[in-house]
């Protein structure tokens with residue numbers, strides 16, 4: 070499968086990337102790791118006329134302890150998340166989930182910024198950042214703004230980013246002492262989840278994100294409310310699909326996805342300490 074013809078430009082900085090995307094208009098797209106965009110282009114489901122390659126902006130690849138949160142540059146690769154000692158200490162859920170993305174080749178090329186910006190409900194990291202209550206930092210021609218993860222995912226493969234905005238940083242709270250779990254059900258080890266659950270259980274700020282249970286990553290508010298009210302794992306898990314709109318596809322029916330979500334949420338609550 071061969072993509073439609075496109076022009077290619079490489080940006081050396083965030084500012085240059087934003088200028089280039091502005092110059093080339095709505096048909097231009099940022100290229101990070103290319104592991105979501107290039108498959109879409111090969112299938113002709115995306116046909117950008119210009120690719121602005123941001124993959125070598127090394128300033129945007131970092132994981133930093135920023136006091137009350139961890140700041141992660143958008144160009145940080147999944148493999149760097151998986152092996153980060155900072156994340157292992159302060160946000161082990163994110164490090165673990167990054168290690169479940171695809172296979173080693175995908176994890177060495179794909180970036181957290183690409184995964185979040187792509188806003189695929191079947192991807193792992195968007196639901197993890199949603200469960201954690203993370204914040205996205207976007208830079209555009211008129212400056213920088215912060216977007217709460219609860220406002221970020223707006224539709225299928227649709228985020229709150231403007232076409233000329235670059236996602237530069239993802240901020241996640243430190244939850245080192247919290248219980249957590251990541252449950253991913255797939256048919257083959259390197260596949261996307263048929264259903265996935267990211268759960269963090271912290272004093273007063275629990276979060277549950279669902280993978281592949283709707284057109285966006287889903288925050289399972291019904292489960293969180295039940296957990297806060299002291300429900301058992303089984304009773305809280307009964308609410309797993311309350312906030313979801315699962316679709317049927319070649320892998321699973323709506324009923325099967327709903328059942329899976331309930332089973333995985335129950336396992337997650339138990340693994341995270343009850």
Ligand SMILES: Cc1cc2nc3c(=O)[nH]c(=O)nc-3n(C[C@H](O)[C@H](O)[C@H](O)COP(=O)(O)OP(=O)(O)OC[C@H]3O[C@@H](n4cnc5c(N)ncnc54)[C@H](O)[C@@H]3O)c2cc1C
Pocket residue numbers: 098099100101102103104105106107108123143144169170171172175178179180181182183184185186187191192193194230234235236237259260261262
């Ligand atoms: C075989 C295979 C298996 C996979 N398995 C999984 C899996 O199990 N779980 C999972 O979660 N993912 C999986 N993926 C997807 C993988 O994680 C991708 O790397 C990731 O979703 C996208 O990151 P990227 O850096 O490759 O982004 P790209 O493909 O370069 O970009 C994706 C989209 O985001 C935009 N974009 C990228 N970076 C930015 C930015 N900084 N600011 C604004 N817009 C930006 C691009 O314009 C494009 O529209 C798999 C991919 C493959 C090919």
